[in-house]
Every structure is written in C-alpha cells, then in structure tokens.
Amino acid sequence: FKKEIADVVLAQKELKVESTVEMDVYKKVNLMLESLYEDTRNLANMVKTLPENEEERAKEIAxxxxxxxxQIAKFIGEVEVHMPNEQWPLPSYFDMLFLR
Known part of the structure; x- marks a missing residue:
C-alpha cells in the first residue's frame, strides 16, 4: 500500500501536479506502521521478561x-481506516459489526 501511494506521489511530481494530500497520507501511514512495529516488538520483549511469580506477573500484565x-489496537484501527478493503486481509470492524 505504501508503494502504491509513493508511486502516485512520484507520478504527480513528474506531471508537476501538487501531491500534498498523498504525501501527507504516505507520511501518516508510514508513521503508524513504524509505531506499530516498534510497539509489537516491545510487547514481545516484555512478554519474554515477565516475572515467574503469578502475582507480579499479573501486575506487570495489567x-x-x-x-x-x-496502543497497538489503536494503531491497527488507524491503519485499517487508511488501507483499501481489498488489501486488508482481515475482517474490518465494520464487517464484524454489520456483516457486510
């Protein structure tokens, strides 16, 4: 999806057409994906280092x-909004709520 947006931006620049909106969308999607990647990596590392003691473990989880x-769910929701339906491999919130 990022490549498609980048291709549009490059094509518009070649045609000397303003591409501010497309560039803003690209930057926003890129930032969301970078944040999502970082947060999921941090979550995986945190899971690996959870304490053995059940009470401490529960507190750390909570x-x-x-x-x-x-936070990860929020970023996924934002990415879902920007992704074309045909490129989103999972049912969207809308699909789950209204059975499209």
Missing part, C-alpha cells in the same frame, strides 16, 4: 502489557 496492547 500495568504495562495491557496499555501497550491497547
């Missing part, structure tokens, strides 16, 4: 992993 999981 205090650190859940907020990070919610």
């Amino acid at each position: 205090n650190s992993l859940m907020p990070l999981s919610e």
